[in-house]
Amino acid sequence: xxxxxxxxxxxxxxxxxxxxxxxxxxxxxxxxxxxxxxxxxxxxxxxxxxxxxxxxxxxxxxxxxxxxxxxxxxxxxxxxxxxxxxxxxxxxxxxxxxxxxxxxxxx
Amino acid sequence: xxxxxxxxxxxxxxxxxxxxxxxxxxxxxxxxxxxxxxxxxxxxxxxxxxxxxxxxxxxxxxxxxxxxxxxxxxxxxxxxxxxxxxxxxxxxxxxxxxxxxxxxxxxxxxxxxxxxxxxx
Numbered sequence: 001x002x003x004x005x006x007x008x009x010x011x012x013x014x015x016x017x018x019x020x021x022x023x024x025x026x027x028x029x030x031x032x033x034x035x036x037x038x039x040x041x042x043x044x045x046x047x048x049x050x051x052x053x054x055x056x057x058x059x060x061x062x063x064x065x066x067x068x069x070x071x072x073x074x075x076x077x078x079x080x081x082x083x084x085x086x087x088x089x090x091x092x093x094x095x096x097x098x099x100x101x102x103x104x105x106x107x
Numbered sequence: 108x109x110x111x112x113x114x115x116x117x118x119x120x121x122x123x124x125x126x127x128x129x130x131x132x133x134x135x136x137x138x139x140x141x142x143x144x145x146x147x148x149x150x151x152x153x154x155x156x157x158x159x160x161x162x163x164x165x166x167x168x169x170x171x172x173x174x175x176x177x178x179x180x181x182x183x184x185x186x187x188x189x190x191x192x193x194x195x196x197x198x199x200x201x202x203x204x205x206x207x208x209x210x211x212x213x214x215x216x217x218x219x220x221x222x223x224x225x226x227x
Binding site: 046 | 144153154165167168169213
């Protein structure tokens with residue numbers, strides 16, 4: 001199985017700042033990486049797939065990059081609604097596997 | 108609009124069988140794949156298995172011997188059954204819709220999840 005290592009597990013930032021979250025795969029997954037946002041009381045939201053393609057409705061301040069084993073989710077100019085938990089997921093092969101999550105909190 | 112909703116017992120005794128239902132609306136089970144994903148408390152997400160649009164199933168090999176996924180298209184429902192439950196099966200269980208049929212393998216809609224506790 002492809003192991004997904006996400007870091008950091010916790011991140012504190014202020015509105016207006018930019019942050020980056022890393023996701024590393026144990027072997028190449030080409031560009032097949034998705035990012036999700038988890039917020040209390042809401043269903044998980046698909047933000048990005050195939051490494052860098054924004055899902056319809058995802059604000060342009062979100063961006064994804066990377067290929068092979070190293071990927072990054074970047075959020076520019078944080079808005080209050082961005083404080084949440086973020087997960088990566090490889091969609092290159094079965095079994096599909098996820099990172100352990102990054103909790104982004106307000107500093 | 109697209110919705111998925113999980114339902115089932117909140118408490119299951121060890122060694123018993125878990126039965127969950129995912130009721131979908133806003134799309135057809137014959138046009139989209141539906142997956143089950145679970146999350147133990149404080150841990151990451153684990154893919155469990157999927158029901159394809161054509162009725163085929165596939166499972167995580169780690170769970171395959173205990174897991175069964177089925178559906179009733181007339182009721183827009185997908186079912187999960189997992190036997191021989193243990194305490195480490197405690198967690199939140201989600202059903203999700205796979206984005207499209209072209210081997211997307213990521214999820215554009217999720218249910219709210221149902222919390223299942225395995226305890227005597």
